[in-house]
Amino acid sequence: MRSFRLLGATLFVAVLVMLTVVLAIPYARQIFFAASVPRVIQPRGDLSSLENSTVELFEQASPSVVQVVALGEGRSRLPGSDDSPGMESGTGFLWDLAGNIVTNAHVVSGARKVAVRTASGSMLRAEVTGTAPNYDLAVVRVLSMTSLPSPLPVGSSADLKVGQSVYAIGNPFGLDQSLTTGVISALRRRMPTAGGREVSNVIQTDAAINPGNSGGPLLDSAGRLIGVTTAIISPSGVNAGIGFAIPVDVVNRVVPELIRAGRVPTxxxxxxxxxxxxxxxxxxxxxxxxxxxxxxxxxxxxxxxxxxxxxxxxxxxxxxxxxxxxxxxxxxxxxxxxxxxxxxxxxxxxxxxxxxxxxxxxxxxxx
CATH class of the missing domain: 2.30.42.10 (PDZ domain)
Incomplete structure (x- = not known):
């Protein structure tokens, strides 16, 4: 009987010790293992070649991309337009060193005042030089000449391939200088515009395009302009993987006419x-x-x-x-x-x- 009592007492003590250890583990970890001082930074090594090329592309192109804000009523809108009462906010990019900026026509349609915010944060007054609703393109010109970045290099949309990488820079939801990446999902799409016609050979991409991206550049992997983002297809009004861009061959034909004459012959x-x-x-x-x-x-x-x-x-x-x-x-x-x-x-x-x-x-x- 005495041996049974001794065994029971021993088991009780063992269980009590184990329970004490289990309960003490969190406190012991906090005392001996808590990182109460900044951790040592581990070197990551070099960026991959793909990452380096994307970073370089953004650093070279982003200074030429601006936010375009138009104040006014009665403007026509497209699916995916960036509207809020009395104000339209979109994206634009520098076309030349005269201060001409390309954006979407639906961004500045009916605007009384236009302002441009540069990548450096400067706010500049601008005026609408010309609009082409049939192509959803417009040109605005900044009124105060400051030191301007280099215009984006222009590519061609005639030799684009489905599957090649593309990069969009814009101001989705007012979040300026946002980069999204993707591929060309399809070519030769047709897109109706507010002018009552269709733009042919439109580029479809899965690069995220949201309200605020309208009028921004679509670039190829060489950093060349290949399109102007214009609309999305989405029941919710936000990116659903189907965005469109006006091909640069159309842009390169229409924009000089807008700068020269303020309109484009139809x-x-x-x-x-x-x-x-x-x-x-x-x-x-x-x-x-x-x-x-x-x-x-x-x-x-x-x-x-x-x-x-x-x-x-x-x-x-x-x-x-x-x-x-x-x-x-x-x-x-x-x-x-x-x-x-x-x-x-x-x-x-x-x-x-x-x-x-x-x-x-x-x-x-x-x-």
């Missing part, structure tokens, strides 16, 4: 075209002419629209300059490559027969 032949849905519904491939504008080049050469009496389809444009036309954007893409005034050759079908028609290209206004 090349056209004077037709009202049916929607793609209507053309598909009636089994027609091409641009179905609904009607021609009286006195326009199309009217003068005798192009006919849909018969208002019985709804019979009139002329359908199936080719331009020998290239097949499947939709209106195919036609406008060729029209925009023609210097106004100019002339183009159309292939038109009517009641199963085709003919070739030479039509003048004129400035139809609107942007």
């Amino acid at each position: 090349p056209g032949i004077g037709i009202i075209a049916a929607s793609e849905a209507l053309a598909t519904g009636i089994g027609v491939e091409g641009v179905v002419i609904v009607r021609t504008v009286p006195g326009s080049p199309a009217d003068r050469v005798g192009l006919k629209g849909i018969d208002a009496g019985d709804g019979t389809v009139g002329d359908v444009i199936v080719a331009v300059e020998g290239k097949p036309v499947q939709r209106l954007s195919d036609l406008t893409e060729v029209l925009e490559s023609v210097k106004v005034p100019g002339r183009i050759q159309l292939t038109v079908e009517h009641n199963g027969s085709s003919r070739s028609v030479s039509v003048d290209v004129v400035d139809i206004g609107g942007g």
